Amino acid sequence: MSISFGEFIKEKRIRSEHSLKEVAKEIGISAVYQSSIETGKRPAPSYEVLLKFKNALDLDGDEFGEMLDLAAKSKNARAVAFDIADYINENEVIRHTLRFAIKNNVPESEWVDFLNTIIEKYN
Incomplete structure (x- = not known):
């Protein structure tokens, strides 16, 4: 069973032993916005914010790729992860x-x- 983008972020945040407020502050978004992402009420944010999540949650390369794939799925069933779209387009x-x-x-x-x-x- 595949997890959602928000579930992924929450799981990695808990693993890193950071509160929602700590991560939100570190990446420059409101705790309310992050909470709405984690609960699936909002789709994934911009690529720039995803990079900040990568650093704040200390994601390795494979985890970052998984996050990008889940982010694309949260936005649109036909979306492709940013890193893959750039590679294809170039x-x-x-x-x-x-x-x-x-x-x-x-x-x-x-x-x-x-x-x-x-x-x-x-x-």
Whole structure:
């Protein structure tokens, strides 16, 4: 079961042993606004605020990526995480590849093989 963006933020805040007010103050938003994010009443904030959450909650790279994905889902079912959208928008080959994959119904197993290949090459 997938958690929501707000649940993720709350979980990481509790893990870091910070109060809602402490984190809100550190990142420069009101405690009321943060509470509304954590309870799912508001979607994820701007990318700049997400970066502040990353630092305040001491998120590692994987956690930050998960947060960005959840943030995109909280805004719009068709949204893509900021870091991925930037990468796609800056690379014509990637856009072409994704459209080709969509047009040809490339199965997920092919993407898994591709991912494993580049992990082996770049790790």
